[in-house]
Amino acid sequence: MKNYFIVKIILLLLILTNNINAKDYTISVGKLPIYSESKDKGILIDILKAMDEEYKEGKFIIEVYPFGRSIDNVIKGKADFHFPTIGKNIWSNETDIYEKKLSKQGIRRSSCSLTKTHFALYSNTSKPKLNVLNLQNKKIETDSGHTIFFHKNIGSTTCLPCSVEKLNAGRIDGLVFASREIDGMIKDGGFKNIQRQDFKIFGSKFILPIGKKGEEIDDLLRSLITKMIKNGKLAEVAKPYSDYFQEQYNDPYLPTLEDILKANQNNE
Numbered sequence: 001m002k003n004y005f006i007v008k009i010i011l012l013l014l015i016l017t018n019n020i021n022a023k024d025y026t027i028s029v030g031k032l033p034i035y036s037e038s039k040d041k042g043i044l045i046d047i048l049k050a051m052d053e054e055y056k057e058g059k060f061i062i063e064v065y066p067f068g069r070s071i072d073n074v075i076k077g078k079a080d081f082h083f084p085t086i087g088k089n090i091w092s093n094e095t096d097i098y099e100k101k102l103s104k105q106g107i108r109r110s111s112c113s114l115t116k117t118h119f120a121l122y123s124n125t126s127k128p129k130l131n132v133l134n135l136q137n138k139k140i141e142t143d144s145g146h147t148i149f150f151h152k153n154i155g156s157t158t159c160l161p162c163s164v165e166k167l168n169a170g171r172i173d174g175l176v177f178a179s180r181e182i183d184g185m186i187k188d189g190g191f192k193n194i195q196r197q198d199f200k201i202f203g204s205k206f207i208l209p210i211g212k213k214g215e216e217i218d219d220l221l222r223s224l225i226t227k228m229i230k231n232g233k234l235a236e237v238a239k240p241y242s243d244y245f246q247e248q249y250n251d252p253y254l255p256t257l258e259d260i261l262k263a264n265q266n267n268e
Helices: 002-021 043-054 067-075 097-103 160-168 179-189 212-231 233-249 257-267
Strands: 025-030 060-065 081-087 107-124 140-143 155-157 174-178 194-209
Touching: 025 043, 025 067, 043 060, 043 081, 043 107, 043 212, 043 233, 060 067, 067 081, 067 107, 067 194, 081 107, 097 107, 107 160, 107 179, 107 212, 107 233, 140 160, 155 160, 160 174, 160 179, 160 194, 174 179, 179 194, 194 212, 212 233, 212 257
Parallel strands: 025 060, 025 081, 140 155, 140 174
Antiparallel strands: 081 194, 107 174, 107 194
16 A cells, blocks of 8 residues: 555656646737638648647647737737748848847747748739839738838738728739738639739748747747658648649748758858
């Protein structure tokens, strides 16, 4: 009987030790059609869940919010990090003017990217296609969570389907956003007066708090993504969209070991 209680105590201590070492993180995900429609549905949600399975020291708690609010959750400390946001499609720290704008809010972008995203510029077919290098005098909209990444004259919208309707009616000059979402809205709405042109392929990065906590999360994400590339889990879970992205844009959807090697060399 005495040995039985000793074993019970040892098991209890082991459980308590594991709980102390475990570290859970809340991921605030911006709500997007196809990619992250709810905490249980979306291409990006599937990938984040696969990352959670690889994270053995704790768990990722996935929550989905309207895009602007999701970023605000990190600023206010209600979430540990946000996904996705746009940045370089190579692994490196961000140093551009947009990063400086983010830093004023106490947040930063991760050095690693998880996927890529193709942004397109949409305009009305009644007019010539827009010059992507000269949009200052045009009435352009993008999602409210992305205005910080474009010139100051680009307008903010919290209703992308509404912006698609306005563009089709000629009430705005253009709309810039991730192409697969907008293409779906155009198709679902049966809009005939909208044309598309390439804008840019971005890396899909994370938004982290500035400081030690953000550095620790960045290191964790780099480690997990690298592990999933090596064991094939990332390619497996992302395959439905990876094939589409490669076919449509002739560019790999996921980072490669070569990308990571270059990043490590640059950081040495």
